[in-house]
Amino acid sequence: MRLDSLKARVREAGGPELLERLEWLDAQGTRPPVAPRLVGRPDGKLRPDFDVVLAGGGLSLLYAPVLAGFGLKVGVFDRARAAVVHREWNISGSELAPLTDSGLFTPSEVESLIVARYERGVCRWHGGGEYPVRGVLDHAIDAGRFLSEVRRRAELRGVSFHEGHTLVGLREGPHCVRLLFERAGGGWGDVTARVVLDARGASSPHATADLICPTVGGVLSGLKQGRAPDEVDPRVGDILVTTEGVEGGRQYIWEGFPGRAGETTVYLFYYARARRSREHGLLPLYGRFFERLGRYKRGEPRLLRPTFGYIPGWSRLTPAPRAPERRVVLVGDAAARHSPLTCCGFGGMMRSFLPGSRALAEALSRERFPPGPIVHDTPLHSVTGLLALSMAIPSRAPERRDEVNHLLDTAFAVLHSMGNDCYAAMLKDQLEGRDFARFLAGIARRRPQVFRELRTLAHTGPFALARWLEGFSRLLLNPFLAR
Ligand SMILES: Cc1cc2nc3c(=O)[nH]c(=O)nc-3n(C[C@H](O)[C@H](O)[C@H](O)COP(=O)(O)OP(=O)(O)OC[C@H]3O[C@@H](n4cnc5c(N)ncnc54)[C@H](O)[C@@H]3O)c2cc1C
Incomplete structure (x- = not known):
C-alpha cells in the first residue's frame, strides 16, 4: 500500500x-538525538515561575492534579494539545485502585470510564496452542475521556496548561531549572521551575531504553463477531497473538480487545532494538496492519480512530535511562520502568503516580535533589527483559522463522500449567522469584534446546549475563529483603 493512501486513511479516520x-513521531525515529539547545544557567537569586513543570501532557498528566493537591504550583507544557491521546488502554481491574486512593476519582466515576470487561484473556501462538488467563488486562478504558477528566481536575486545582510548546533544552542552576520552548506559532519562550518532570515519552532525548515496540492500529468496527479465534468475542480480550513466523527479522504480534458495542481495538506491534534510524516507521507498519488484518480477524473492518506510537522497553541489561540534571526526573515512557515484556505503561503509571508525587513533594519540601526513586519498578523486570530482547533480535534464517513462536508457546504452556495465579502474576509483574525459577525449569524440561536458542546474551556483551544473574538473585532474595 502506498504511503499517500496510508496517510489518507489515517487522516480520514483521525483528522489532520x-x-x-x-508524521512527527516518524520524523523523530525511534531514538531522538540528544542535541539540546544552549540555555542560559539560571542564577541563584531568581524566583522560579513554577514548583513543578511537567514537560509532556500525555498519560503522565496524572502527576499534575496530585502535585497541585499538595499545594505546589504546577505548569504543563506540551508540543501539541495536552490530554489528547492516540491510544486506547486495557488494564487489570485491580490496578485501577490508585485512581480512587488518590482522591482524584470516586468509584462510580472510575466505573463510568470502563467501556468493557472480559471473562478471560488469551495468548495464542502461530502453530501452537491457546492459553487463557483470568484477571489480566480484563478492563478497557475510555482513554480520551479519562485524560480529559484528569485535565479538568488538574485545572480545578490551579494547574496551568501551555500547549504548542516544544521543549528544546534545559539547564540547571543552584535552585531551579530553566526550560526553553519553541512555540507552535513561531518564537521562543523560557520558564523556570524548581523541578522538571520529563514526560515526553519515547520522544524525550533522555528516553535511552534499549528496546522499542513500534505499535499501530486503532478502534475498528465491522469485524465479525463469534467464538472462532479469527472472530471477535466480546467476552474475550486477546493479550498476545501471532499469525505467522518471523519475517524480515521481525516477529509481529497482534493484540485485540473489544470496547463499546460493535467496536474493537486492534494493535499490531513488534519488539526491536532502539537505535537512531528510520527503519521502524509507523506508516509502513500501518501498511502491514491493513494488509494482514484479515489473517487475524475476519470481517469488513473500518478504522474509526487510529492509535499508534513507539513504546520504549528497557531490558535491564544495559544502563538505565537517566535524567540529565539533579532537578529533572524522568517519568512514564521516558523512564521506561514498566515491564519490558508486556510494555504495559498504563499499569506502570497506576503504580507510580501517587507514591511518586508524594516522594516528589517531600523532596521539594526538604530541597533534596535528586529526589530518589519516583517511578515504580520491580525485580521481576530485570529477568523478563531477556525474553523481550530475544524477541527483538530473532534469527533471520528462513528455517528458523518459527523459533520465536515455539519458544513463546513453550513458555506460555508452562505458565498455564502453573495455574492461573502464577500465570496472571507473571503478566501483572507480580511473579515471585521461586515461581520464576519454576517457570524457567519448566521451559528447560519441555524444550532443552532453549538455551541454545537464547543466543541473545551473545549480542549484548559480556556484562549482560552478569546483570541478568544479579537481577535473578535479587528477585530470589526479594521476599527476604522486603521484610
Ligand atoms: C498504540 C499504543 C497502545 C497502548 N496501549 C496500552 C495498553 O492498552 N495498556 C497499557 O498499559 N499501556 C499501553 N500503552 C502504553 C502507554 O500508552 C504509555 O506507556 C503511556 O502513554 C506513557 O505515558 P507518557 O506520559 O510517558 O507518554 P505519552 O502518553 O506518550 O505522552 C507524551 C507527551 O509528550 C508530548 N511531547 C513530546 N515531545 C515533547 C516536547 N519536546 N515538548 C513538549 N511536549 C512533548 C507529546 O505531545 C505527548 O502529549 C500503549 C501505547 C501505544 C503507543
Whole structure:
C-alpha cells in the first residue's frame, strides 16, 4: 500500500492533527538525538515561575492534579494539545485502585470510564496452542475521556496548561531549572521551575531504553463477531497473538480487545532494538496492519480512530535511562520502568503516580535533589527483559522463522500449567522469584534446546549475563529483603 493512501486513511479516520502527530513521531525515529539547545544557567537569586513543570501532557498528566493537591504550583507544557491521546488502554481491574486512593476519582466515576470487561484473556501462538488467563488486562478504558477528566481536575486545582510548546533544552542552576520552548506559532519562550518532570515519552532525548515496540492500529468496527479465534468475542480480550513466523527479522504480534458495542481495538506491534534510524516507521507498519488484518480477524473492518506510537522497553541489561540534571526526573515512557515484556505503561503509571508525587513533594519540601526513586519498578523486570530482547533480535534464517513462536508457546504452556495465579502474576509483574525459577525449569524440561536458542546474551556483551544473574538473585532474595 502506498504511503499517500496510508496517510489518507489515517487522516480520514483521525483528522489532520492526528496525522501530524504520526508524521512527527516518524520524523523523530525511534531514538531522538540528544542535541539540546544552549540555555542560559539560571542564577541563584531568581524566583522560579513554577514548583513543578511537567514537560509532556500525555498519560503522565496524572502527576499534575496530585502535585497541585499538595499545594505546589504546577505548569504543563506540551508540543501539541495536552490530554489528547492516540491510544486506547486495557488494564487489570485491580490496578485501577490508585485512581480512587488518590482522591482524584470516586468509584462510580472510575466505573463510568470502563467501556468493557472480559471473562478471560488469551495468548495464542502461530502453530501452537491457546492459553487463557483470568484477571489480566480484563478492563478497557475510555482513554480520551479519562485524560480529559484528569485535565479538568488538574485545572480545578490551579494547574496551568501551555500547549504548542516544544521543549528544546534545559539547564540547571543552584535552585531551579530553566526550560526553553519553541512555540507552535513561531518564537521562543523560557520558564523556570524548581523541578522538571520529563514526560515526553519515547520522544524525550533522555528516553535511552534499549528496546522499542513500534505499535499501530486503532478502534475498528465491522469485524465479525463469534467464538472462532479469527472472530471477535466480546467476552474475550486477546493479550498476545501471532499469525505467522518471523519475517524480515521481525516477529509481529497482534493484540485485540473489544470496547463499546460493535467496536474493537486492534494493535499490531513488534519488539526491536532502539537505535537512531528510520527503519521502524509507523506508516509502513500501518501498511502491514491493513494488509494482514484479515489473517487475524475476519470481517469488513473500518478504522474509526487510529492509535499508534513507539513504546520504549528497557531490558535491564544495559544502563538505565537517566535524567540529565539533579532537578529533572524522568517519568512514564521516558523512564521506561514498566515491564519490558508486556510494555504495559498504563499499569506502570497506576503504580507510580501517587507514591511518586508524594516522594516528589517531600523532596521539594526538604530541597533534596535528586529526589530518589519516583517511578515504580520491580525485580521481576530485570529477568523478563531477556525474553523481550530475544524477541527483538530473532534469527533471520528462513528455517528458523518459527523459533520465536515455539519458544513463546513453550513458555506460555508452562505458565498455564502453573495455574492461573502464577500465570496472571507473571503478566501483572507480580511473579515471585521461586515461581520464576519454576517457570524457567519448566521451559528447560519441555524444550532443552532453549538455551541454545537464547543466543541473545551473545549480542549484548559480556556484562549482560552478569546483570541478568544479579537481577535473578535479587528477585530470589526479594521476599527476604522486603521484610
Ligand atoms: C498504540 C499504543 C497502545 C497502548 N496501549 C496500552 C495498553 O492498552 N495498556 C497499557 O498499559 N499501556 C499501553 N500503552 C502504553 C502507554 O500508552 C504509555 O506507556 C503511556 O502513554 C506513557 O505515558 P507518557 O506520559 O510517558 O507518554 P505519552 O502518553 O506518550 O505522552 C507524551 C507527551 O509528550 C508530548 N511531547 C513530546 N515531545 C515533547 C516536547 N519536546 N515538548 C513538549 N511536549 C512533548 C507529546 O505531545 C505527548 O502529549 C500503549 C501505547 C501505544 C503507543
